[in-house]
Amino acid sequence: MTMRRIMLVLLAVAAVAALPVLAQAQSLADSGESSSAVPTNTPAPPDLTYTRPTGKMKLYNYVFDAFGPYPIVGAGFAAGVSQEFDTPPEWRQGAAGYGKRFGSDFGIAAVSTTTRYGLAQAFKQDTLYYRCECKGVFPRLRHAVISTLTARRGDDGHSVFSFPALVAPYAGSMTAVYAWYPGRYNGKDAFRMGNYAMLGYVGGNIALEFIYSGPHSLLSRMHLNNGHGAVSPDSKP
Secondary structure, X not given: OHHHHHHHHHHHHHHHHOHHHHHHHHHHHHHOOOOOOOOOOOOOOOOOXXXXXXXXXXXXXXXXXXXXXXXXXXXXXXXXXXXXXXXXXXXXXXXXXHHHHHHHHHHHHHHHHHHHHHHHHHOOOEOOEOOOOOOOHHHHHHHHHHHHHEEEEOOOOEEEEOHHHHHHHHHHHHHHHHHOXXXXXXXXXXXXXXXXXXXXXHHHHHHHHHOOOOOOOHHHHOOOOOOOEOOOOOOOO
């Protein structure tokens, strides 16, 4: 049963990963209108120079991460999976049961995001995601995975272990278990749920690394080019 749930989540990640194909097609169509001095089939490389985010940028990213389209869609999908497997069974089926599951998943995401940004501010860390300056699929994949538990610090943006990134997923699941989940759930269940959330962070970083989301992408036009990633210098919040 657990493996089936994991497969559904992986299928959802694969569906999201299909978005760059549309984004690239759209960006290539736009490039035909640009100057002939620039090859139309070669997108400009992103500016990966580290720039410490301003307070306004951090606030924008927090609001987007906590209450934007991604947490809403994510909560809707997660509630659908829980509805399919009738977990928790105490919430039953139907619209009322789905509403409880949606509210629960959205609340977990909001608490996790608030914890991550709040602790990052206290620890003076920048937990936004920055794309790798390296080249190649495997080095970039390694960077995305490692970035799940690292953050930037200081004006130079050197990488450090991130306690906020480690704690945030479990803060959300612990809050749910002890605040609104049925009484039979305990810390062990919260830890298991936090592990799934951590895997979700890994998948999100991989998507941010490989999906083009620049100012001329389809995701940008749909206002979906954030998702805890740093705002690129040539885009406006």
